[in-house]
Amino acid sequence: MAEQARLIDIYIMGRRCQVPEGLTILTALEYSGYRMVRGCGCRAGFCGACATIFNFLHDPQLRYDLACQKTVEPDMCLVQIPYFPARKATYDLEKTKADAEKIKTLYPDIVKCFGCNTCTKTCPQELEVMWFMTDALRGDIKAVAEKSFDCVMCGLCAARCPQGLVPYNVALLCRRLYGRYLSPNSAHLDQRIAEIESGKFDAEIEELKKADKKTLRQKYTGRDIEPAHDQAWE
Amino acid sequence: MYPAYLEENIHLVEDKRVRRLIEVIPRLGEDEKEALLRGYHPDYIKSSMRKLKVGINKGDATPVELADLLEGNSRIDPDKIDPSSPDYNVDVLVIGCGGAGASAALLAQENGARVLIATKLRLGDANTVGAQAGTQAADRPNDSPAQHYLDTMGGGHFENIPELVEVLVKDAPSAVKWLEKLGVNWDKAPDGSMHELSGGGTSIRRLHSARDYTGLEEMRVLRDELKNRKIDYIEFAPAIERILDDKGQIAGAILLNLETEELIVVRARAIIMTTGGIGRLHIQDFPTTNHYGATADGLVLAYRAGAKLIFIDTMQYHPTGAVFPLQILGQLVTEKVRTLGAQLVNANGEQFIMPLEPRDIVTSAIIRECRERHLGLKTPHGESGVWLDAPMIDVIRGAGTIARELPAMVRQYRRFDIDITREPILVYPTLHYQNGGIKIDTEGATNVPGLFAAGECTGGVHGRNRLIGNSTLELFVFGRRAGRAAARYAKDVKRGNPTLEHVRHWQKELKHAGLAGERPLSPKILPNYARTTRGHTKLEI
Ligand SMILES: Cc1cc2nc3c(=O)[nH]c(=O)nc-3n(C[C@H](O)[C@H](O)[C@H](O)COP(=O)(O)OP(=O)(O)OC[C@H]3O[C@@H](n4cnc5c(N)ncnc54)[C@H](O)[C@@H]3O)c2cc1C
Ligand code: FES
Numbered sequence: 001m002a003e004q005a006r007l008i009d010i011y012i013m014g015r016r017c018q019v020p021e022g023l024t025i026l027t028a029l030e031y032s033g034y035r036m037v038r039g040c041g042c043r044a045g046f047c048g049a050c051a052t053i054f055n056f057l058h059d060p061q062l063r064y065d066l067a068c069q070k071t072v073e074p075d076m077c078l079v080q081i082p083y084f085p086a087r088k089a090t091y092d093l094e095k096t097k098a099d100a101e102k103i104k105t106l107y108p109d110i111v112k113c114f115g116c117n118t119c120t121k122t123c124p125q126e127l128e129v130m131w132f133m134t135d136a137l138r139g140d141i142k143a144v145a146e147k148s149f150d151c152v153m154c155g156l157c158a159a160r161c162p163q164g165l166v167p168y169n170v171a172l173l174c175r176r177l178y179g180r181y182l183s184p185n186s187a188h189l190d191q192r193i194a195e196i197e198s199g200k201f202d203a204e205i206e207e208l209k210k211a212d213k214k215t216l217r218q219k220y221t222g223r224d225i226e227p228a229h230d231q232a233w234e
Numbered sequence: 235m236y237p238a239y240l241e242e243n244i245h246l247v248e249d250k251r252v253r254r255l256i257e258v259i260p261r262l263g264e265d266e267k268e269a270l271l272r273g274y275h276p277d278y279i280k281s282s283m284r285k286l287k288v289g290i291n292k293g294d295a296t297p298v299e300l301a302d303l304l305e306g307n308s309r310i311d312p313d314k315i316d317p318s319s320p321d322y323n324v325d326v327l328v329i330g331c332g333g334a335g336a337s338a339a340l341l342a343q344e345n346g347a348r349v350l351i352a353t354k355l356r357l358g359d360a361n362t363v364g365a366q367a368g369t370q371a372a373d374r375p376n377d378s379p380a381q382h383y384l385d386t387m388g389g390g391h392f393e394n395i396p397e398l399v400e401v402l403v404k405d406a407p408s409a410v411k412w413l414e415k416l417g418v419n420w421d422k423a424p425d426g427s428m429h430e431l432s433g434g435g436t437s438i439r440r441l442h443s444a445r446d447y448t449g450l451e452e453m454r455v456l457r458d459e460l461k462n463r464k465i466d467y468i469e470f471a472p473a474i475e476r477i478l479d480d481k482g483q484i485a486g487a488i489l490l491n492l493e494t495e496e497l498i499v500v501r502a503r504a505i506i507m508t509t510g511g512i513g514r515l516h517i518q519d520f521p522t523t524n525h526y527g528a529t530a531d532g533l534v535l536a537y538r539a540g541a542k543l544i545f546i547d548t549m550q551y552h553p554t555g556a557v558f559p560l561q562i563l564g565q566l567v568t569e570k571v572r573t574l575g576a577q578l579v580n581a582n583g584e585q586f587i588m589p590l591e592p593r594d595i596v597t598s599a600i601i602r603e604c605r606e607r608h609l610g611l612k613t614p615h616g617e618s619g620v621w622l623d624a625p626m627i628d629v630i631r632g633a634g635t636i637a638r639e640l641p642a643m644v645r646q647y648r649r650f651d652i653d654i655t656r657e658p659i660l661v662y663p664t665l666h667y668q669n670g671g672i673k674i675d676t677e678g679a680t681n682v683p684g685l686f687a688a689g690e691c692t693g694g695v696h697g698r699n700r701l702i703g704n705s706t707l708e709l710f711v712f713g714r715r716a717g718r719a720a721a722r723y724a725k726d727v728k729r730g731n732p733t734l735e736h737v738r739h740w741q742k743e744l745k746h747a748g749l750a751g752e753r754p755l756s757p758k759i760l761p762n763y764a765r766t767t768r769g770h771t772k773l774e775i
Contacts, residue, residue: 176417
């Protein structure tokens with residue numbers, strides 16, 4: 001495919017390689033003969049396995065991104081981070097209270113944040129990492145959950161934090177607390193679970209299970225379809 | 235950014251929006267669907283399939299890429315490994331850690347088993363993280379598990395195993411609740427009612443989502459819980475062979491340390507296979523949405539241990555894979571885009587299929603539009619595709635909907651200077667899901683004593699075509715059931731002497747069929763995308 005494309009120079013861990021323009025960092029590595037073991041997961045920007053650091057031959061400023069999503073550029077010097085030893089607190093969610101104190105007990109270091117904003121500048125998902133860390137410090141769990149929601153847990157924020165904080169794990173704790181304790185309860189879900197346990201639907205399902213293909217097909221084609229669009233949109 | 239000739243065509247798409255706003259494309263009748271499938275669905279290309287010559291499914295047809303591996307040679311030499319001196323000794327070994335593996339491990343531990351997880355890449359590097367659209371559960375008042383049952387059977391062309399579907403739909407609401415109790419953040423209204431969408435082939439809105447990061451949200455919570463519960467795991471250690479005992483029961487597995495290339499022997503009373511899908515085999519050269527490790531290893535290992543497979547002749551090609559830009563070729567454009575109101579449009583700016591037909595139907599329609607009617611569009615790299623008119627979503631539901639509901643998609647396209655709130659997306663079918671797999675019962679048990687399985691590597695629940703949102707659901711329903719059942723089994727089983735005799739037997743059978751020399755080593759473990767430069771041979775060091 002890319003054989004006709006213009007070739008550009010990139011530097012993989014210092015070694016010069018020529019690759020067609022338009023490849024992602026991940027496919028450029030493969031084009032250069034590397035078979036990935038670490039540093040490659042979903043290949044689609046969802047799993048955070050492919051955290052990458054790079055700069056340019058004539059610009060030492062470090063940059064960060066996901067190798068599977070970032071397109072290579074001329075004179076890029078790059079290396080992948082196969083693993084980063086970040087701390088994760090262990091806890092029993094059922095016995096954990098959703099409050100500021102708990103977050104500080106599990107991650108006492110968060111008070112050490114001095115607001116350098118490196119985490120935010122590092123995040124390949126462009127999340128406001130420093131702001132949600134401030135929210136975590138204040139105990140605003142909902143705000144952390146919302147602001148950190150799109151985190152793919154690539155770990156770059158932790159790798160770069162000069163104070164050794166682990167924003168992505170702090171955020172995960174907050175989201176779990178939010179989901180478990182603070183999000184509004186879904187009464188219709190509880191009710192349905194109770195109905196199923198009481199056997200309310202058993203007879204109807206039993207009948208469907210026994211039905212021959214022809215009857216099923218008739219029921220299927222004749223079923224009502226709820227319109228996808230006129231839903232109560234907030 | 236699109237090249238000029240595509241920009242030009244986009245104007246046509248925009249001009250026809252007003253008309254398309256009021257237009258209703260009727261659903262196809264069952265006969266029309268059948269004809270469309272037969273004419274255009276990749277499963278119906280006879281030359282792409284081959285009948286298996288060895289093993290318990292002998293005579294069954296399956297894509298040649300999978301057939302090669304199922305008939306493959308073992309990677310181990312049974313004479314060089316002593317299965318009776320293990321490196322690990324556990325009750326339950328979970329192989330693979332996506333949503334199914336994590337659920338199974340948690341429940342096995344809860345039921346008193348010593349659990350070890352062995353996984354090919356990192357914990358949670360799996361198809362599960364890629365799931366964007368959502369998870370089905372019939373919990374709204376106007377919905378019912380019976381309705382969910384009917385939708386699922388219809389989507390699967392009525393060939394699904396009824397008992398499995400029954401369990402799927404009845405366990406669904408409690409699976410959603412289980413995840414919430416573990417801290418999953420579902421999209422909800424302030425009064426607590428779930429924000430649910432419809433999907434291809436569902437008659438009622440019942441997709442539970444977490445923005446368009448549903449699988450990621452499910453997976454990161456489960457992974458965190460595995461760590462909180464201190465369940466042992468080994469990463470970068472795929473299973474490459476099974477150990478049986480002299481009674482024909484599961485007795486463990488051989489793992490490969492991908493970095494040191496050492497073999498690891500695990501003794502286990504029961505195994506739960508949760509190895510996921512097949513996309514990286516690139517059946518019929520299709521690109522895929524699947525993660526790097528989706529190479530059908532579980533099917534191969536189970537098959538060699540004598541487990542029965544079903545529906546292995548049917549793959550799911552997701553109708554909307556990205557074809558432009560090249561960097562994201564084959565990656566998923568979630569069905570949620572259509573769920574929210576985006577339409578499929580050809581080069582004339584016209585719709586050619588109701589966008590929420592089941593997946594196999596929409597896929598066939600897109601292939602017909604490009605191949606037969608020549609109404610697709612060509613990308614600069616020579617791929618064909620049709621438009622998925624995303625901006626319609628904001629037209630229908632109001633400005634800001636796309637940004638709120640599809641942050642991952644917006645982000646992905648923005649990297650390539652395409653604003654999906656204003657411009658349509660070019661799509662073509664991509665290999666997405668393996669509909670069939672290891673045959674299980676309602677507890678995840680297979681025909682091999684001690685071998686359990688759950689998730690995408692199993693078959694039966696979805697018949698010949700899976701509906702959106704039923705796969706992630708299946709992980710939690712059957713993952714948990716298999717975990718529980720395996721732990722109970724492990725308590726009671728009377729163990730025999732571990733052996734690798736079945737591997738010798740398998741190799742003999744291959745030789746006998748004249749295949750040993752022709753077939754590759756399997757399981758495949760990882761695809762090889764590394765380009766070998768200028769034909770130089772690689773040196774073993
Ligand atoms: C991009 C995408 C979007 C999707 N969207 C949806 C959706 O919206 N709704 C829905 O319901 N479904 C969706 N699906 C389908 C669904 O996500 C998957 O079918 C499901 O997550 C599979 O889960 P699993 O646990 O069975 O397998 P996986 O999540 O794939 O996990 C398998 C695990 O096994 C490991 N493994 C493989 N081989 C070995 C081996 N030999 N030894 C050890 N470990 C091994 C893998 O590395 C991986 O960790 C989507 C799938 C994809 C790819
Ligand atoms: S490989 Fe998953 S985010 Fe890049």
